[in-house]
Amino acid sequence: xxxxxxxxxxxxxxxxxxxxxxxxxxxxxxxxxxxxxxxxxxxxxxxxxxxxxxxxxxxxxxxxxxxxxxxxxxxxxxxxxxxxxxxxxxxxxxxxxxxxxxxxxxxxxxxxxxxxxxxxxxxxxxxxxxxxxxxxxxxxxxxxxxxxxxxxxxxxxxxxxxxxxxxxxxxxxxxxxxxxxxxxxxxxxxxxxxxxxxxxxxxxxxxxxxxxxxxxxxxxxxxxxxxxxxxxxxxxxxxxxxxxxxxxxxxxxxxxxxxxxxxxxxxxxxxxxxxxxxxxxxxxxxxxxxxxxxxxxxxxxxxxxxxxxxxxxxxxxxxx
Numbered sequence: 603x604x605x606x607x608x609x610x611x612x613x614x615x616x617x618x619x620x621x622x623x624x625x626x627x628x629x630x631x632x633x634x635x636x637x638x639x640x641x642x643x644x645x646x647x648x649x650x651x652x653x654x655x656x657x658x659x660x661x662x663x664x665x666x667x668x669x670x671x672x673x674x675x676x677x678x679x680x681x682x683x684x685x686x687x688x689x690x691x692x693x694x695x696x697x698x699x700x701x702x703x704x705x706x707x708x709x710x711x712x713x714x715x716x717x718x719x720x721x722x723x724x725x726x727x728x729x730x731x732x733x734x735x736x737x738x739x740x741x742x743x744x745x746x747x748x749x750x751x752x753x754x755x756x757x758x759x760x761x762x763x764x765x766x767x768x769x770x771x772x773x774x775x776x777x778x779x780x781x782x783x784x785x786x787x788x789x790x791x792x793x794x795x796x797x798x799x800x801x802x803x804x805x806x807x808x809x810x811x812x813x814x815x816x817x818x819x820x821x822x823x824x825x826x827x828x829x830x831x832x833x834x835x836x837x838x839x840x841x842x843x844x845x846x847x848x849x850x851x852x853x854x855x856x857x858x859x860x861x862x863x864x865x866x867x868x869x870x871x872x873x874x875x876x877x878x879x880x881x882x883x884x885x886x887x888x889x890x891x892x893x894x895x896x897x898x899x900x901x902x903x904x905x906x907x908x909x910x911x912x913x914x915x916x917x918x919x920x921x922x
Contacts, residue, residue: 603847604753604788606795609760612661616758619660619693623648623762625769625903632873635889637896639775642903643886644766647878652713653908654762654785655686655749661758662747663690671696676744678702678732680781680834681710682881682908683749688717699738701731705833707912727828729838750784751841759785763792766903775801777894777904779884780813780855781835783844785907790851804848804855805888807863810836814855816845831860834881834908856893863887870906871914879910 628641635641646654663671674697677687684700691698698719702711703726711721724734739746748755766773766789776793778786790802806814809829816823824839848855858866863880866887870876878886885904888894896902 603850604756604760604791606792608753608757609764609788609792612754612757613761613764615664616657616660616761619664619690620657621649622765625766626874636892637900638898639896639900639902641889642770642773642901643874643876644762644903644905645876646762647876647882647906647909651685651689651717652910653682653686653882654759655682656689657686657761658752658755658758658784658788659683659686659690659747660693662752662754663694663696665754666745670745674699674742674744675747676701676735676739677747677749678728678735679706679749680728680836681706682834684719685710685713685717687747688714688719691719692717699744701735701738703727703731703833727836727838728833748841750782750787751843753843756784756788756791756843756847758788760788760792762905763789764796767793767796770901770903772901773797773800773903774900775803775894775896775902777803777805777885777888777902779835779881779905779907780804780806781881782837783813783840783848786852787844787847789905791847794851801853802851803888803894804852805884805893806855806857807832807835807884808857808859811857812837813840813845813848814857816840817849817852817855820849832863832881832884834879835884856888858884858887858891858893862891866890867912867914876906877909877911877914878906879908879912882906882908882910
């Protein structure tokens with residue numbers, strides 16, 4: 603398990619490398635939400651490099667010695683983790699190689715290259731790209747940075763939980779998107795240490811319920827197929843460390859459709875002018891769709907975890 607002391611130490615290590623992102627109270631709203639909670643948004647979409655991934659990657663890189671950094675870093679990503687590693691490597695002066703699945707959007711590859719990373723496309727899904735990254739690490743002596751199963755990465759993501767409690771001391775429910783599970787593992791570790799009675803709700807795509815199925819089976823499940831457009835939330839398999847933490851600390855995992863994430867992205871844009879990618883809007887989608895039961899006035903925080911315009915453009919919503 604990840605301790606509060608570990609996460610607090612991570613917060614100190616990356617204080618000058620990441621942004622303390624704002625928390626926005628959503629009220630007043632044009633249309634009341636189901637259950638009428640006191641609704642807040644944690645805007646990690648405003649993080650450097652566009653998502654929470656900069657936190658975990660920066661913390662992992664901060665733990666590496668200069669010789670290791672000079673040898674180079676490698677990872678596999680649906681896009682956002684790779685961008686976080688590219689940013690952290692750029693800051694540290696380390697060469698970075700990122701393996702992307704063919705399904706990853708072209709703009710993710712362009713952003714990676716803008717931070718100086720070498721991009722290689724491999725395979726249909728993240729799991730395929732990850733196998734190639736691991737082979738490269740073994741063959742070439744590169745340091746592999748796992749997107750969700752590395753304790754240092756999880757500790758970095760956990761700093762979001764510290765910021766949520768600092769900004770909303772009485773928070774009762776926190777809703778977090780799940781891909782491989784690194785984000786919710788870190789956030790849950792921090793929230794439950796600071797606010798033991800708060801609920802932690804994870805959100806996965808209907809077409810990629812990797813961790814919900816694993817938690818229910820009490821063992822890691824490998825999905826036969828991925829049936830979602832939201833590649834950043836769609837590994838076929840998680841990892842033992844994430845399953846252990848999520849099984850112990852998450853109160854529930856709910857599922858949302860791609861259409862519900864798209865509706866949430868449109869709502870965030872129209873209501874607040876927030877441009878969130880589909881995966882970044884998953885936590886909000888769960889609330890809007892009534893997948894999370896809340897009480898009148900319950901203090902709820904949904905994490906908007908990644909910026910982008912795929913939900914806006916695909917929905918035909920013109921940018922203001």
